[in-house]
Amino acid sequence: MPDYEPHSLASTAWAIATLKFEDGPLWAAISHQASLKMQEFDARGISNTAWACAALRYSDRPLLEALSGSAVAKIRQFDEQALSTTFWSVAKVAYHDQQLIDASF
Numbered sequence: 174m175p176d177y178e179p180h181s182l183a184s185t186a187w188a189i190a191t192l193k194f195e196d197g198p199l200w201a202a203i204s205h206q207a208s209l210k211m212q213e214f215d216a217r218g219i220s221n222t223a224w225a226c227a228a229l230r231y232s233d234r235p236l237l238e239a240l241s242g243s244a245v246a247k248i249r250q251f252d253e254q255a256l257s258t259t260f261w262s263v264a265k266v267a268y269h270d271q272q273l274i275d276a277s278f
Contacts, residue, residue, distance in 0.1 A: 175206060182207045183218035183225075190225035200229070204236045211239035212246070219244050220255035223262035232266040241270040248276040 177185070186203050194200060207214075207222055214222065223240050226232070244251070244259055251259070256277060263270070 177203075177206060179207075179210050179214040179218050182210065183214060183221045186225035187221045190228035193229075200231070204231070204233055208233075208236045208239040211236075211243040214243055216244075216247055216251040216255045219247070220251070220258045220262075223259045227262035227265035230266060232268060237263065237266065237268045238270075241268070241273045245270075245272050245276040248273075 182203055186200075186207065189200055189203065211219070211222075219240055222236075223244075226236065226240070240259075241263065248256075260273075260277070263273070
């Protein structure tokens, strides 16, 4: 997993969530690597990874903090779909970050 590019991590997270693979070492490895590389993700990758967390009801704080921080830094790159998916996702896992909310306005 350390060699995975951000796009590959986000796509794999999305696929795992779509297949409902809720537990296991693969999701743990993706979550860890995504947390480390989140600043390299584009808006779609952030959004897709956030969606995967919501779909699996996965509320790992380090990953959510990385997602939120990266989203705040890149908020102007988000289109309506990526923004709404990201907000829905963090709401679904009950993660609140006022900076993320403030950045969208």
